[in-house]
Structure formats: structure tokens, C-alpha cells
Amino acid sequence: MSMTIIIQHSLDENIAKKISSKFQVFNTHIRHKIVSANLDDLRQQYQIDFNYLPKLDLSSIQLFVSDMDSTLINIECIDEIADFANIKREVGVITELTMQGKLDFGSSLFKRVSLLKGLSVDVLDKVYTQRLSVSPGGRSLISFFKTKFIKTAIVSGGFTYFTNRLVKDLALDYACANVLSIENNQLTGVTEGLMINAQAKSDFVKALCDKQGWSYSQVIVVGDGVNDLDMMNIAGLSVAYHAKPSVIKHVDIIINFGGLDKIIDLFNQ
Ligand SMILES: [Mg+2]
Known part of the structure; x- marks a missing residue:
């Protein structure tokens, strides 16, 4: 199942480059391609906020x-x-x-x-x-x-x-x-x-x-x-x-x- 992860940071070139090797990037959010991605690891690694887009309307x-x-x-x-x-x-x-x-x-x-x-x-x-x-x-x-x-x-x-x-x-x-x-x-x-x-x-x-x-x-x-x-x-x-x-x-x-x-x-x- 694919979920949307929001990168809660204006994407500077460096971060975009690093992240786009793992994810498809759309503006400030990314389409999650790896089901098992650990958001805690991403937060630690990049020191920015990552969250799943809420399913709630x-x-x-x-x-x-x-x-x-x-x-x-x-x-x-x-x-x-x-x-x-x-x-x-x-x-x-x-x-x-x-x-x-x-x-x-x-x-x-x-x-x-x-x-x-x-x-x-x-x-x-x-x-x-x-x-x-x-x-x-x-x-x-x-x-x-x-x-x-x-x-x-x-x-x-x-x-x-x-x-x-x-x-x-x-x-x-x-x-x-x-x-x-x-x-x-x-x-x-x-x-x-x-x-x-x-x-x-x-x-x-x-x-x-x-x-x-x-x-x-x-x-x-x-x-x-x-x-x-x-x-x-x-x-x-x-x-x-x-x-x-x-x-x-x-x-x-x-x-x-x-x-x-x-x-x-x-x-x-
Ligand atoms: Mg308080």
C-alpha cells in the first residue's frame, strides 16, 4: 500500500537530492515508495519533520x-x-x-x-x-x-x-x-x-x-x-x-x- 509522506521542510537542493534517491518527490511532499520506511529514522537522519498524510478528510x-x-x-x-x-x-x-x-x-x-x-x-x-x-x-x-x-x-x-x-x-x-x-x-x-x-x-x-x-x-x-x-x-x-x-x-x-x-x-x- 502506498502512502504519502509529507516532508515538512522547504526542500533545499541537498535534501531533495538525498531524498529523491529513495522517494518520488512532488513539491513539498513525497509519494512513499517503500512500505517499510521508518519515519523515526528519517527524522533522525535529516533532522526535519516527516509525517504520513492523514487519511482523515x-x-x-x-x-x-x-x-x-x-x-x-x-x-x-x-x-x-x-x-x-x-x-x-x-x-x-x-x-x-x-x-x-x-x-x-x-x-x-x-x-x-x-x-x-x-x-x-x-x-x-x-x-x-x-x-x-x-x-x-x-x-x-x-x-x-x-x-x-x-x-x-x-x-x-x-x-x-x-x-x-x-x-x-x-x-x-x-x-x-x-x-x-x-x-x-x-x-x-x-x-x-x-x-x-x-x-x-x-x-x-x-x-x-x-x-x-x-x-x-x-x-x-x-x-x-x-x-x-x-x-x-x-x-x-x-x-x-x-x-x-x-x-x-x-x-x-x-x-x-x-x-x-x-x-x-x-x-x-
Ligand atoms: Mg503543555
Whole structure:
């Protein structure tokens, strides 16, 4: 069976020459001639992204869902907040282990947020304006979905302070995240309301689809951590973006080298 492999890189002459000895090259994608080609080997060898063209009919997609921290944006917000309390290292280690699936998300969030108790809320604005950037290709990707009339959502185990600002800056359609409790302009060290863990992320996507009358197969989900796997599992297409090894092995599309705009390649075949 022949499948299409997408080379997610502008083909410079050197790469084209190397690859065309093995594959037929058509513009930026190639027709797979060798059934047993190992995409992991190709990725390692050329240090660019290779994926199979999805079998899913992408013209049916209605919703794009992105995780926030280390996916749509370049940072883990909680680690940067912690930096203003001089505990970035301590918090960062917990965040990393949690995203790898080595710590329970709920107790990890509880612990990390408790360490932020007493910090001024001004820190949140500093993190947003001084530390946070949209990941490479992220703005182009969101613009692309708008041209396709595909709705966009940010679903995060991080905080509404940041998702709300991103909704405004990027004109996203929907958001879901944890609420940081604030009193007297200081973080109280807890969150309010329903905790947004892996299950809650997935539930949010399901509820949105149910409300709008979309099937879950009409959703693309991109993320990088194990707490994205539940919502990835229900989606029509799951994309791992510079993700943890424990995430990569469960998804349809892997982006390890390029930006978020590599997702556009899947539509342009
Ligand atoms: Mg993340």
C-alpha cells in the first residue's frame, strides 16, 4: 500500500537530492515508495519533520484545540511566575516531571500553586508581557484556520489569566483553564473551581462538540504533555508539538523540528 509522506521542510537542493534517491518527490511532499520506511529514522537522519498524510478528510474539520504552555506559547507560565519568587528551579522540576507523566497532575498543581502564595498579581502581567511569546508559526496557524472557518480553542492546565489574554490577542473562539485565586492583589496559593486536568481538558472538548453538533472526529488537537493525551485520544487528528517522548508514541502527527505552521502542510496536499 502506498502512502504519502509529507516532508515538512522547504526542500533545499541537498535534501531533495538525498531524498529523491529513495522517494518520488512532488513539491513539498513525497509519494512513499517503500512500505517499510521508518519515519523515526528519517527524522533522525535529516533532522526535519516527516509525517504520513492523514487519511482523515480534513475538509470536515470544525475545531482546532491547542494546549497552551509549551505548545501555543513558548513557556510554562507557572515556572516563570515562580521565577519572580526565586523558586523557578524547584517549580520547574515538578512541572517537567508532571508533563512527562511521572507525577500526578492534581497534586503537582496543588503543590506548585501553593508555593506561589503571597506573590503580587503584577507578576502575571510581567510574565505575559516580558516572558511569553506565541510559538513559531502559531499566529500563522490561527490565521489559517480563520480562513477555513475552523473554530479555535485553547485548553490548558495553566491559568485563565493567560488564556484570556491569548484569546484577545489571537482572537481565539474558546478557552478553558484553571482560575488562580487572588485576594488583596496577591496570589492566595490555591486555584478556584473545577481543576482542569487531563480528564477536564477532554471533557471540555467533548462538551463543546456536543453543544455545537460536531463529531469528535472533526477536531484537531495539538499538545506536548501527558495531560493532553485524553483530549488527543478523542480527536480526529492528534498532533504532538515538540512533545514529551511519552506523548509522541500515541499521536497521529509529530512535529519535532518545525513550527506550529507545519500543521498547515497537512491541508495543502
Ligand atoms: Mg503543555
